[in-house]
Amino acid sequence: MPAQPATAQHVYCRYCGTAIGRLDNHCPACNAGQNLKPRNQIVAGLLALFLGGLGMHRFYLGQWWGLFYLLLCWSGIPMLVALVEAISFLATDKQDWKERYGHTDGSSWLIAIVSVGLLLIAVALLLAIMIVALSDPAAPIEFSELLLERPD
Template sequence: MAIQPDEKYCTECGALINRKAEICPKCGIRQTPAPFTSSLGAIAPNGRSRLAAALFALFLGSLGIHKFYLGSIGWGIMYILFCWTGIPTIVGFIEGVLLLIMSEETFNMKYGGSYGGS
């Protein structure tokens, strides 16, 4: 399910609402404008940034910092346990690139929930 041009996510609860809505019909919270205009620096409803996650993956991917940031604690621990092999470094770099090219809608659907994604 892709987000339509006339829709956006509620800044509080993450519900899909009309782009022009001033108050979310689900949670009743007044909507504030997005802090960033670029989609790369956009913030998910839970406060996580796609750009921050991508930078963590590119520069600290060998330690799995991006996994901890995105809420995947188990995967973060796996990256730390196997960081000596170099495999998490390669995988972290690839995930960083994927996060950079990922659409804002996909990022919000995968990681925009309250406590992270997969």
């Protein structure tokens, strides 16, 4: 922990604590990048509200575990969790938001795009298999017959 507070001329490296110039992009001691992009609270809240069931708000915040939202999106549980998170994001004080999400390294949009693409491919394959299975003329199934049959 630095002994002196940051001044107008210098700040401290987020990773090693070395005093660096306020406008420096990299720390000379550890070579860590200092340009971190803060995440917008309103954008995160709206993503959680509208696309939260797919975990898009987590990818926006740079959290890889948005993948769990994608894996469980069929269950509806991520939608409920995302609704609570949307309310939480939008109700959070700006200072608390800045402290928590103001220094993220970057977003995980590439992971999100690849994951959604793989999910769409899997759904397309399942639909293709289902169409082929249901269109087989050798074994026609009448749904009305299934509904009217009673076990003896």
